Amino acid sequence: MTDPILELTGITRRFGPLLANDDISLHLQKGEILALLGENGAGKTTLMNILFGHYAADAGEVRVNGRALPAGQPRAAIAAGVGMVHQHFTLAGNLTVTDNIVIGSESLWRIDSRRKEAKARIRALSQTFGLPVDPDARVGDLSVGERQRVEILKALYRDASILILDEPTAVLAAPEAEQLFRILRGMTAGGLSIIFISHKLHEVMAASDRVTVLRAGRVVAERRTSETSPADLAELMVGRSVTRPKRAAHALGAPVVVARGLSVGEGQGKTLTEVDFEVHQGEILGIVGVSGNGQAVLGQMLSGLARPSAGVLTLEGRDITRLTPREAVRLGMGRVPEDRHAEGTVGDLAVWENAVLERLHEPAFAARGFVRRSAARTHAADLIDRFDIRGAGPDTRTRLVGRQHAKADSGPEPGCPPALSAGQPADPRSGRRRHRRRSCRVAGRACRGRRDPDDFGRPGRGGRPVGPHPGHRQGPSFGAGDGGEGRCPDAGADDGRGLGGA
Amino acid sequence: MRFERREDVSLPALFIAPFAAIAVTLVLCAGLIAMAGVNPLTAYAEMLKGAFGSRLSVTETLTRAVPLMLTGLAAAVAFRARLWNIGGEGQFYIGALVAAGLGHDLVSGLPVPLAIAVLMLASMAAGAALLVGPALMRLRFGIDEVVTTLLLNFIVLLFVGLMVEGPLKDPMAFGWPQSVPVASGLRLPDLVPRSRLHVGLILALVVAALVWLLQARTVFGARTRAAGLNPRAAAFAGVPLTATLVRVAALSGGLAALAGAVEVLGPTGYVTTTMSPGFGYAGIVVAMLAALHPMGVVAAAIFVATVFVGADAMSRATGVPSFIADVIMSVSFLTMLTALLFTTYRLRR
Incomplete structure (x- = not known):
């Protein structure tokens, strides 16, 4: 084996009581795609932030081409050829593509900016690597996929030889993701080395040469992608054997949540147009789409944070079109915000x-x-x-x-709420149960699962749903919550899987 | 070198912060005093003597602390909810003006305690109105309340000028621009005989305790804190953001106006456009030094009052300009902000 282009040894980083990275070592060969796989909170992002110099490690060393990088200096990382594409883009929407790419790489004291050369270089780069984008377009006008290309170009413009992509497909639709992987392949052929962070098994299988699996801040395994399987990786990722949850067939009950002609906004600003759906008792409804297609506002509506401009929403026949958060809590409507850090607590x-x-x-x-x-x-x-x-x-x-x-942030009711809406529950920060859910881009969800209040502790199978019970709100109640996690005590397979596996 | 958020803010650190800030301030200002050719230790000793050296100076310092406690509480209450009320000065003046305007004869028919209560409540309502407006403007249109409340101070001061030169002018004041005095029966009784210290001190202490109770123990207080710390999460949990913020604004504006009313009903008896040496602005310093804690406000107000009263005495004794009081106050504000920064962040290589 040749000398690795990038080598991390003994990286340790502590955040208070949390050991985010515990003696992590990994290496990257030239022209290789390494997948960094792990559950949310396994320490992937922390590790990459250390590599890129956003954080300084408590212990350990980063070497690029055999030379140690000074800790905590993104500039040094960039100079050494490390480029990072963040999960959340760091672009200015009101500037052009060229401006966004050039910013920060130009000397502050130059009077003339070399826009022409810059543009030519961007064109050349996008040609070479198959990243088509118009250098003069305003970033605000670009689609999410195009913005990601700009982010990648930004790294390449700074002569990156190592590219780190943090959850690059989180914002992409499936075809866009496939295209991205093709582009990444092309790049490695051109001599680049790539680390991509993911918790999605199929992506890792499809796109990587090698996989390093993190769990609870430690490297638990390293595998050649060709010698492993999704089941193997899933087991390594969560630390115990994973059985696909079975879902007993059961009859659906009466409609619980009914939406008729829900619209939000007017004219150009319309984010939702005449949406109809029904969620029956014992049913899990998944709403799928690339982010930005109205799921967020639908989720807000089901949480009582937004009002439709037209249409009707009912819960068990009761009109909840003008739902408020307090009303939702009172009605026992379980809600899980899309961004649990920002909205949950x-x-x-x-x-x-x-x-x-x-x-x-x-x-x-x-x-x-x-x-x-x-x-x-x-x-x-x-x-x-x-x-x-x-x-x-x-x-x-x-x-x-x-x-x-x-x-x-809140506890469950002894019985499950009559209706539950969850935004993006497939990537909660915590997730002992997450692996049971297929992660797919599902946004606003309404799940229904009601059960006998005396029977908590057992998953209420769809076979025996129980109506609202007078007692079901007496106990500790749950509200703005996490992605289904623990929403129903030990709701186990039924709910856990149901939530994610739309 | 970089700042890194601490995992937790330790309570002892938060408690020590203001003392450390004040110590650093005194050291920094010692340099200025030395530049004026005076031994800083002598100067500070004179200052302390001026503020606490005699019965008269103690009562004077406490008298000065009363409005500072109230404007400090006003700022602390608002800042807790992340409502940046910089308009304490204007609210102070509007409170003073209402108390003087109504206190002359409008409430003369009422029994004295009731009349005083009515005057104070009327003042508070005016101050509340003065802050609810900017708060609503921020909630509705996103207009920065720092700008609106700050600029309102000047408008209010000009309005007070208009009133004391016009309709409310005291005809017996030999042409001085001051308002008609409050009816003498309505003045707050003295707390210590032959001093300016009045029962307003008791009132301010009680208000501080009530504000603490409100913030720490009530539903309103819990919602206020949640709304201030994370409005999105608060909204998700069903906290009515607009109603909460409007109530906070009313409380904060009302407290600052109460300071003005107490000042008029207590030591001064009438309104002039120079009656406040910046009580509203100093309230912001007081609130910060107190780390927004209502009980801390009491102590911080006494500190700031000490500096102001002591600086005059020091100036007389040593010749250092009394402007040093403003410098000390401003520097202590900056050092306190720095100290607070270090309670939440640590420096890392």
């Missing part, structure tokens, strides 16, 4: 405060305008216990609970 509040935030109007947690702190704490402690939220007490600041915090 208030990171700087204590766990107990988050746990009761959406229920502060209920007498159980507030009396005469005062928060019933002991009741709230007990409730939070109960949730922590029940959902095995490690490293947390009721008074821990929620942010510290780390990637498990989503679980903390």
Whole structure:
């Protein structure tokens, strides 16, 4: 084996109680595509951020072409030929493609900017690597796939010989993803080396030469892609054998959530046009589409955050077109926001405060305008216990609970809510159960699963759904929550899989 | 070298921060005092003596601390909800103006305690209105309240000028631009005989305790904090953002206006356009030094009052210009911000 172009040895990085990277070593050969596979929170992104100099490692070393990189300096990483394409693009929408690419690589003190040369170079690069994009287009006018090309060109423009792609397909539709992989292949033929980060098995199988699997901050395995299988990788990724959940066939009940002619916005600004759907009792409805096609606003509508400009939405016959978040909580409508970090919890509040935030109007947690702190704490402690939220007490600041915090933000009802809408539950930050769901681009989802309140602990099979029970809101309740995780206690295979596998 | 967010803010660090900030401030300002040709230790000793050296100076310092406590609370309440109320000065003046305008004869028929309460509530309503407007403008149109509240200060001050030169002008004031005085029966009783210290101090302390209770124990307080820290998550959890922020604005504007009313009903008795040496702005410093904690506001207000009262005495004794008080206050603001930065971030290589 030749000397690796990139070598990481003993990288360790700690965030408070969390050991994000634990003595990680890996190497990359010239012209190779290495997939970095792991669940969310396995430490992939942290590792790449260390490699690129966004973070400094507590211990360990990064070597490019045998030379050690100084820690914590993106500039040095760029100079050494490392280019990074972030999951969330770092482009300015109101500038042209050329401007976006050139920014930062020009000397600050030059009076003339060499736009012509820059443009010519961008054209040449996009020709060579098969990344068609108009250098004069405004980035704001480009599609997501095109923007990603601009990001890649940006790295190439800086003479990157190692390209890191963080979840590059997260924003792409399937054909676009395939195209991307073809382009990446072409690049390696041209001498580039690529690391791409993913948690999607089929992509890893399709696009990589070699796979390094991370779990809980450690490298657990390294495989040649040709010598492994998706099942093998899945098992390595989650650390135990994975059985595909079985879903017993069952009859569907009456319609629970019904949407008729839902529209949002007018004319050009229309984000949703006359959407109809029905979700029956015991049914899981998946809504599929590339992001930006209206799922977000549909999810917001089901969460009580947005109102349709036309159309009707009903829950068990009751008109919930003008749903408010509080109303949703009251009706027992479970909601999982798309962005759990930004919307699920208030990171700087204590766990107990988050746990009761959406229920502060209920007498159980507030009396005469005062928060019933002991009741709230007990409730939070109960949730922590029940959902095995490690490293947390009721008074821990929620942010510290780390990637498990989503679980903390609210608890389940003893019975499942009559309806549950979840935005992008397939990539929650926590996810012991995630592997059971096929990850696909499903956005707003309405799942329905109701069960006997006395029977929590057992997945309510569709075969015996139970109607709303007077008691089902007495216990700790769940609200703005995580991706289905623990929404129903031990809801296990049925719900877990159901949520993701639309 | 880079800043990195700490995993947790330690409470002791947060408690030490203001003291560290003040210590650093005094060291930095010692340089300025030395440049004025005076031994800084002498100067600070004179300052302390001026603020606490006699019965009179103690009461004077506390008198000065009363409006600072209230404007400090006003700023702290608003900042907690990430509502940047820079208009404390204007709200202070509008509160003072309403108290003086109505206190002359409008409430003369009422029993004294009731009349005082009515005056204070009327002042608070005016101050609340002055901040609810900018708050709504931000919520509806995204207009930055820092700009609107700051600029409103000047408008209000000009309006007060108009009133004390015009309709409310005191005909007995030999042409000085000051308002008619508040009826003498409506003045707040003295707390210490033969001093300017009045029961407003008790009022401010009670208000501070109530604000603490409101913030730390009530549903409103919990929602306010959530809305301030993460509006999106708060909205998702059903916290009514607009209603919460409007209430915070009303409370904050009302507290700053109460400071003005207490000042008129207490030590001054009438309104002039120079009655506030920047109480509204100093309130921001007080709130920051207190790390937005209502009880900390009380201590921080006493510190700032000490600097102001002490600086005058120091100036008389040593010849260092009393502007040093403004410098100390401003520098302490900057050092406190730095200290707070270090409680949340750490430096890493």
